[in-house]
Amino acid sequence: MTRRVPTLSTAVARARHGDNSFRGYRVNAQLLGEESMSSMAALAVGGPRLRPEDIKILDELAVAVTVADPRIWPLKVTRVAGAYGSMFAAYAAGNLCMDGALMSVALCQETARRLKALAPLAAELGDDALVQHLREAWPERRPPGFGVPGRPRDERVEGLACRRQADSSAPQPYFDLFERVADLMAEHRGLQVNLTLIFGAIALDLGFEPEQIGALAWSTAENAFLANAVEGAQQAPELLQCLPSSTVRYDGPRPRLSPRAQPSKRGAAAEDTVKLGPIGLSDG
Amino acid sequence: MKKPPAPSGPVEDGGWAQELSAHAVTLQASPRLWGYDVQEDLAKNYSFVETAWLAITGELPASEATTQAFELVMAYLAPVTVAEAPAHAAGLTRLCGSNPASVLSVASVTLSQQAQHVLQKHEALWPFLNREGPWPQQLSVGDGLEEPVQRLRDALHAVGHESPVFEQNPGLATACLAVLFELGMGTKEQLLSVWVWCKLPYVIAEAFAVRPGRLLEYPMDLPKYEYGGQDD
Numbered sequence: 001m002t003r004r005v006p007t008l009s010t011a012v013a014r015a016r017h018g019d020n021s022f023r024g025y026r027v028n029a030q031l032l033g034e035e036s037m038s039s040m041a042a043l044a045v046g047g048p049r050l051r052p053e054d055i056k057i058l059d060e061l062a063v064a065v066t067v068a069d070p071r072i073w074p075l076k077v078t079r080v081a082g083a084y085g086s087m088f089a090a091y092a093a094g095n096l097c098m099d100g101a102l103m104s105v106a107l108c109q110e111t112a113r114r115l116k117a118l119a120p121l122a123a124e125l126g127d128d129a130l131v132q133h134l135r136e137a138w139p140e141r142r143p144p145g146f147g148v149p150g151r152p153r154d155e156r157v158e159g160l161a162c163r164r165q166a167d168s169s170a171p172q173p174y175f176d177l178f179e180r181v182a183d184l185m186a187e188h189r190g191l192q193v194n195l196t197l198i199f200g201a202i203a204l205d206l207g208f209e210p211e212q213i214g215a216l217a218w219s220t221a222e223n224a225f226l227a228n229a230v231e232g233a234q235q236a237p238e239l240l241q242c243l244p245s246s247t248v249r250y251d252g253p254r255p256r257l258s259p260r261a262q263p264s265k266r267g268a269a270a271e272d273t274v275k276l277g278p279i280g281l282s283d284g
Numbered sequence: 285m286k287k288p289p290a291p292s293g294p295v296e297d298g299g300w301a302q303e304l305s306a307h308a309v310t311l312q313a314s315p316r317l318w319g320y321d322v323q324e325d326l327a328k329n330y331s332f333v334e335t336a337w338l339a340i341t342g343e344l345p346a347s348e349a350t351t352q353a354f355e356l357v358m359a360y361l362a363p364v365t366v367a368e369a370p371a372h373a374a375g376l377t378r379l380c381g382s383n384p385a386s387v388l389s390v391a392s393v394t395l396s397q398q399a400q401h402v403l404q405k406h407e408a409l410w411p412f413l414n415r416e417g418p419w420p421q422q423l424s425v426g427d428g429l430e431e432p433v434q435r436l437r438d439a440l441h442a443v444g445h446e447s448p449v450f451e452q453n454p455g456l457a458t459a460c461l462a463v464l465f466e467l468g469m470g471t472k473e474q475l476l477s478v479w480v481w482c483k484l485p486y487v488i489a490e491a492f493a494v495r496p497g498r499l500l501e502y503p504m505d506l507p508k509y510e511y512g513g514q515d516d
C-alpha cells in the first residue's frame with residue numbers, strides 16, 4: 001500500500017483547458033490587454049493588481065532602475081559566465097550572484113520595512129526629534145538605503161524623485177517620508193540616499209508589502225541581466241573565456257616543495273597521527 | 285583635428301585595480317597549486333583526493349591517516365538519491381532535453397543550496413566541536429547509534445580516528461560534518477565545497493540516466509499542488 005503524499009499549496013497558477021490561471025486571474029479573459037510586463041511581475045511576487053495609473057508608476061520604476069553597464073560586478077559575472085555562448089548560463093549566473101550580494105536590490109525589502117515602521121512615528125515628530133530617533137533606530141554607519149559607490153549621487157534616485165515630485169494625482173505618503181528622511185540624513189549624517197530607499201517608498205505607496213518588495217525590485221532589475229546575457233552570449237568573446245596572462249598578477253604562496261618530494265622526509269608522513277583540537281569555523 | 289574627450293563615468297573615474305589577482309594557481313605552463321608544482325610534485329607524490337584537499341584548504345593533508353579518514357567520510361557522505369532535490373532537479377532538467385552542461389549546472393546549484401541548508405541546520409554543532417558549547421540535542425537521532433553511523437565509527441577507528449561526536453548519537457550527515465571539521469575542514473566554505481564535490485557524481489549518475497524527452501515517464505502530478513487562486 002502506498003503512503004499518502006501530502007499536497008502542496010500554490011497561489012501562483014494552474015494550467016487549465018481553454019484559459020490558464022495566474023495569481024487569481026484568468027490570463028486570456030482578465031489579464032491580456034490590461035497588464036504590462038512590470039505589472040505582471042507585480043502579480044508574480046504576490047503584489048496587488050494595480051490600477052492603470054499605478055502600472056504607469058511601476059513601469060517608470062522599472063525604467064529608472066536600469067543600470068546595465070557590463071562592468072558592474074554582478075553584470076560582469078553574467079558576461080564572464082556567458083563567455084562560452086549560453087545566455088541561459090549567463091542569466092542564471094548573474095542572478096545567483098545577487099543572492100546575498102552587497103549590492104543586492106533585495107535590500108529594498110529592508111528599506112521598505114524600515115520606512116513602514118517609521119511612518120506612524122515620523123508623522124508625530126518634528127525634524128530634530130526625527131533625526132534623534134533615526135540615530136537610534138537606524139544606527140549603522142551606513143544604514144540600508146544609503147551609500148552611493150563610485151559617484152556623488154545616485155542618478156536613479158534623481159530621475160525617480162523628479163517624476164514623483166511632478167505627479168500630484170494621488171497622495172504619496174511614503175515618498176514624502178522618503179524625501180524628508182533623505183534630506184535629514186544628508187544634512188545631519190552626511191549620507192547620500194540610494195535607489196533602494198526610494199524604491200521601497202514608491203512600492204509601499206503602490207500597496208506592496210515589504211516582503212514582496214525585495215522580489216519586485218529584483219524583477220525590475222532583470223532587464224540589465226537580460227541585456228548582458230543576450231549580448232554576452234552572442235559575442236562569446238575569447239577574451240573573456242581566458243584573459244591574457246599579462247592582465248593577471250599571481251599573489252599566492254611562493255614555490256615550495258611538498259614533504260613527499262623531499263628525499264629526507266619520504267615516508268615520514270605515514271607515521272603521523274591525526275591530531276584533534278579546537279578548530280575555528282570562520283566565514284573567511 | 286581635436287581629439288574627442290575621454291569617456292567619463294563611475295568606472296573610468298574610480299581607483300580600481302588594474303590586474304586580476306590570482307591567489308591559488310599560477311599561470312605558467314607547469315602550473316603550481318598553492319605553491320606546489322602540479323606536474324612535478326603533486327601528480328607524482330599525491331592522490332587526486334589529497335590534491336583536492338590542498339585546493340580546498342590551502343595545505344596538504346597533515347598525514348596519510350587524515351587522508352584515509354577524509355576519504356572514508358566522503359564515501360559515507362556522498363550518496364544522493366533521486367528523492368533529494370539535487371538529483372530530482374538535475375534529472376528533470378535532463379528530461380526536458382536540456383543541454384548536458386545545463387544538467388550539470390542545475391545539479392551544482394541545487395547541491396550547493398542543499399549544502400548551505402544543511403550547514404545552517406548545524407550552526408549549533410561548531411561551538412560544541414570547539415568545546416565552547418553544549419551538544420545540540422536536536423542533532424541526536426534515537427537512543428543508540430544508527431547502523432550506518434556505527435559502521436562509519438568502526439571504519440574511522442580502523443584508520444585511527446576517534447571522534448567524541450559519536451557519543452551523542454548523531455545522524456550520518458551530522459557525524460560526517462563533525463569529522464570533516466575535526467580533520468581540518470574548518471570553514472563553511474570548505475564544508476560546502478566538500479559536500480558538493482563528493483555528492484556530484486551521484487547526482488550525475490541519476491541525472492544522465494534519465495532519457496531526454498520521455499515526458500510521460502515523469503510523475504508530473506507528484507506531489508500534488510492545490511491552487512488557491514480566487515478564480516478557482
